Amino acid sequence: xxxxxxxxxxxxxxxxxxxxxxxxxxxxxxxxxxxxxxxxxxxxxxxxxxxxxxxxxxxxxxxxxxxxxxxxxxxxxxxxxxxxxxxxxxxxxxxxxxxxxxxxxxxxxxxxxxxxxxxxxxxxxxxxxxxxxxxxxxxxxxxxxxxxxxxxxxxxxxxxxxxxxxxxxxxxxxxxxxxxxxxxxxxxxxxxxxxxxxxxxxxxxxxxxxxxxxxxxxxxxxxxxxxxxxxxxxxxxxxxxxxxxx
Numbered sequence: 001x002x003x004x005x006x007x008x009x010x011x012x013x014x015x016x017x018x019x020x021x022x023x024x025x026x027x028x029x030x031x032x033x034x035x036x037x038x039x040x041x042x043x044x045x046x047x048x049x050x051x052x053x054x055x056x057x058x059x060x061x062x063x064x065x066x067x068x069x070x071x072x073x074x075x076x077x078x079x080x081x082x083x084x085x086x087x088x089x090x091x092x093x094x095x096x097x098x099x100x101x102x103x104x105x106x107x108x109x110x111x112x113x114x115x116x117x118x119x120x121x122x123x124x125x126x127x128x129x130x131x132x133x134x135x136x137x138x139x140x141x142x143x144x145x146x147x148x149x150x151x152x153x154x155x156x157x158x159x160x161x162x163x164x165x166x167x168x169x170x171x172x173x174x175x176x177x178x179x180x181x182x183x184x185x186x187x188x189x190x191x192x193x194x195x196x197x198x199x200x201x202x203x204x205x206x207x208x209x210x211x212x213x214x215x216x217x218x219x220x221x222x223x224x225x226x227x228x229x230x231x232x233x234x235x236x237x238x239x240x241x242x243x244x245x246x
Contacts, residue, residue, distance in 0.1 A: 005131030008123065014132060018139035019120055022061070026147025029054050033155030047155065051097040054151060058097075062090060062141045065134060072129070085115050085175070085191060086142060093148045100156050106164035109149035109233070111172060114225040116145030122201035153233070165230045169223055176219060 009015065029050065036046045069075035089112040096104040120142040127135040152158045179190040189195055193215050196206035205214040 003131055004129040005127040005135060006125065008125045008127055008131070008135055010122070010125070014136060015123070015139060018136045019143050021136075022120075022140045022143030022147055025057060026144070026151060029057075029147075030151050030154050033151065050155075051100075054148065055094050055097050058090065058094060058141075058144050058148065061137060061144055065137045065141070068130065068134065068137075074128070085111065086119060086145060089115060089145055090141075093145060096152065097148065100152060100158060102158060102161075103164070105149065105152050105158040106160055107168060107171075108145075109153065109160055110165060110168040110226050110230060112145045113149055113229050114222060116142040118201075118221075118225070120146065124197065124200035126198055126200075160230060160233050162230075165226070168226060172222060172226075173219065176215070 033047060033050055036043055036050070038046065066075055089108055092104050093108045093112060095101070096108055120139050123135060123139050123142070127138065153160075176191060176193060180193055182188060183190055183194045192200075192202050193212075195211070196203040196214065202214065202218065205217050208214070209217050
């Protein structure tokens with residue numbers, strides 16, 4: 001039987017290579033996208049096909065974990081109905097890639113990038129069998145959530161708006177409250193706000209702040225990172241505009 005991992009080497013070679021693999025995939029798609037040429041009709045068709053290929057890459061990376069679970073007899077249909085924020089973001093990102101939408105783009109950029117990046121950077125030390133393969137796919141699937149919105153911003157020239165920053169923060173906090181109520185009613189652990197998953201960075205926060213302190217800590221970190229992502233984007237756009245005028 002394949003072995004699991006109880007002490008994954010954070011920022012070791014496997015961790016770094018898994019992250020870089022998704023970054024490289026994203027960069028390849030971006031380079032192809034920005035170099036698409038032709039009439040408006042031809043360009044739109046080529047970009048649509050490229051977005052569909054990006055979706056295929058997302059599904060293959062994410063779906064591979066489900067295939068492994070099915071092969072080992074661990075797969076449950078409820079895995080596809082998860083209400084964890086990264087799973088929701090994946091679905092919305094796919095919808096936005098099928099048909100670019102400014103509201104979905106802002107959500108996947110402002111919430112998807114911080115959440116995806118945080119999980120990819122801190123994927124936890126515990127990974128079920130086969131541990132190494134699952135860890136790689138877990139990290140890659142979350143880094144793809146980072147590269148997707150960046151692709152939409154660069155290739156499809158979609159734009160972040162300030163009002164969506166406040167909407168994203170408000171929605172995020174409302175979702176936390178809603179998840180807490182649902183958890184109480186259904187005895188679930190949506191967003192891990194009832195208990196921290198073992199071997200994760202959330203468990204470290206729980207050990208430091210206890211419950212519900214670690215929830216407020218996660219929320220504070222999330223709001224801070226969302227703001228950093230938004231203003232970093234605005235700085236890049238600002239300096240890019242300046243460079244074009246030179």
